[in-house]
Amino acid sequence: MPAAVKHDGDDPPPRRTKVSSKNQVTLPVAALAAAHVKSGDILQVEVEGDGVLRLVRYRDPRLDLLEEIAGSMPGLAELTNLEELRNEWER
Incomplete structure (x- = not known):
């Protein structure tokens, strides 16, 4: 909120x-x-x-590149929640 x-x-x-x-x-x-x-x-x-x-x-350019690659592969983007992975790395 x-x-x-x-x-x-x-x-x-x-x-x-x-x-x-x-x-x-x-x-x-x-x-x-x-x-x-x-x-x-x-x-x-x-x-x-x-x-x-x-x-x-x-913005980490490596993560941006990974997100771009994952987004270009059909089905992979739906299976991989990159934002959730980023949050896990920060813990």
Whole structure:
């Protein structure tokens, strides 16, 4: 169930967060929704300059290739749930 976005008025919600003492941040729900990032996605951190970080969804090219190959073989895609296998590998 998606979390409700909390903000007042007609203005878009602020997309700010604070770095904790453990170097952790909470990403605003509105920003995640706008970027189509969901729970479980892996994000790569890129440094673009002083005070500028960029988060990019990471995709393993090997898994993409495997998914493409499995999808090109009739019947194999239905027998192989690659998303489930990916989740098992992450455990």
